[in-house]
């Protein structure tokens with residue numbers, strides 16, 4: 001893999017984030033093959049080149065929409081931007097198409113429900129000859145697509161490769177920091193979604209900003225405890241992917257996870273809120289995150305509260321809030 005500027009990169013997943021990343025990559029000088037599974041939609045996108053879900057943005061000429069996975073996979077690197085719960089299925093489809101040693105840059109933010117696998121684990125299990133990297137941090141698809149200045153972290157166990165990938169797909173306004181702490185970066189992105197739901201519930205319930213700020217500060221404490229327990233580094237968790245993204249999604253109603261929480265806080269049921277908001281990864285990650293924390297003895301009261309709200313138990317909001325407030329205050 002040359003990881004040179006001007007490289008051919010396949011983006012797998014033509015939803016909001018995949019399309020936004022395709023735009024950022026094109027700005028960085030890459031030739032992009034943007035793959036989506038809906039052939040009719042991809043043909044229309046190739047023809048019209050207009051993306052209504054990103055404010056009517058027009059795709060650069062160097063982005064080629066396709067529904068042919070083989071064509072998209074014939075690249076120097078791939079960016080995988082499908083939901084976490086679909087990642088294993090997509091990786092299996094890439095078997096035999098992705099070249100050995102191909103870097104796979106993972107943009108999904110979550111934990112696989114049925115296995116408790118982090119996103120890089122899914123790649124290691126399904127495409128063992130490929131090299132997982134994780135891209136995460138505060139950045140809404142629409143902001144990245146419009147070229148607003150944003151900063152994310154790209155993690156790869158091979159530090160030199162990670163730095164080369166960051167140079168290859170980054171640009172002055174799409175600032176990519178790099179690290180070898182894959183675990184810390186993928187945990188930050190997965191956990192912040194769950195915790196942003198809690199912030200949304202508090203806001204939707206009508207509590208003020210003081211409540212949300214307290215909740216976010218305690219949320220960051222538990223994200224850090226979980227991250228350290230599962231092998232992440234403190235400086236990563238306090239960086240763009242952990243704290244940075246928790247600030248963005250925990251405070252902005254543009255976040256689907258926060259908005260999902262707001263809907264619950266206003267009294268909507270889980271299914272209604274999902275239908276209203278679309279993909280809120282934290283809904284699927286909360287139960288497994290809380291279970292993994294409990295099994296490892298990591299105290300995560302806020303994540304556990306979200307898991308109780310959205311998981312099988314469907315505990316009511318009042319009971320969950322009462323439980324959180326009944327916790328004895330302790331040393332910070």
Ligand SMILES: NC(=O)C1=CN([C@@H]2O[C@H](COP(=O)(O)OP(=O)(O)OC[C@H]3O[C@@H](n4cnc5c(N)ncnc54)[C@H](OP(=O)(O)O)[C@@H]3O)[C@@H](O)[C@H]2O)C=CC1
Nearest residue numbers: 014015016017018037081082083084086108109140141279
């Ligand atoms: N949107 C954002 O601002 C950001 C999103 N992310 C992360 O990116 C990931 C994707 O999110 P986003 O793009 O916003 O979500 P969207 O719902 O906009 O898009 C998801 C895309 O994945 C496709 N997809 C779903 N299941 C499969 C499958 N089994 N096989 C193939 N394709 C599939 C969907 O196809 P179809 O339309 O045919 O259903 C759709 O194009 C999430 O993990 C999210 O957390 C990260 C940072 C920012």
Ligand SMILES: O=C(CO)COP(=O)(O)O
Nearest residue numbers: 137138139140255256257
């Ligand atoms: O991860 C994101 C921005 O960094 C997007 O957040 P939502 O998925 O909550 O919209």
